[in-house]
Amino acid sequence: MTPVPLPEEVAHIIQLAIAPVFTLAGIGALLNVMANRLARVVDRWRTLEGGLEDAPEDLRRLAVMELGVLDRRMARIHLAISLSTLAALLICVVIILLFTGQLTPVPVAQAVSILFVASMVFLSVALVSFLMEVRIASRTLRVTRAVLGATPKTRR
Template sequence: MLDLLASNANLATELLERTSSTLRVQEIVRLSLAPVFLLAAIGAIMNVMMTRLIWVADRIERLEHRMEQEHTAREERELEWLRHRRKLAQRAVMFSTGAGLTICVVVALLFVSAFIRPQIGTLTAIAWIGTMILLITGLLLFARETIVAARGYRGKDQP
């Protein structure tokens, strides 16, 4: 990058002129606040998701350890139910992580777009829409996992 700037003095001068405007930088920082607040919210949601995922994984591990000695059909069904919950929670975390990553891309694109001539507003909008799709999918999977958990495990010997 430095070689490119050194070899093309006009490019370096132009880049410095574009980034020297404090008002322009302040405007970009202001525009990036909404995505950053969304990123913080995604982090908070993911904390809850991870807590649930860790609990389910720990329960599976304890059940599998207990089943090494002897197991019943009921324990096998419960293990299958817990594995289903784990799969839903893992997917929710993965989609939410993807949403967090694309939010970071949105913020980067906002800054880059302020300092380059070809406008990349369409790319920024696509990244924002991608974020929303990933976040909605993650939240739906999380909601599904909580519904499965709220219904509880029902073995054949339970009503």
């Protein structure tokens, strides 16, 4: 029969799980930002696609070029969201293992370490993908300014 954990042991388990929970909250905030960016890209895609049939040839060519850029952005955001979600799921498993490891005689320290490192690797790759999406969007804005002949007042 397994011994019932003491309240101090449960408190210790909760303390151990706090860091991964904060990481999970941070990933959730990032997912929110990424999902909002994806929604804006999808909205722009639908707007361009909807006006494509009636557009003159020169505007149609510009719209098709922009749709290509939007497609690349959607692919990057989708990858970032997928990897961030995978990282969050691994953090959830880490939290489960932390509790399970204290309540059962199964050693979980190595699994917790490996899963946490894997989660951070997935999150890092997700952030790189997100950065690439932001760079694609920024370059598109610069091209638009150049096409319009406008010069920015301040350079960043």
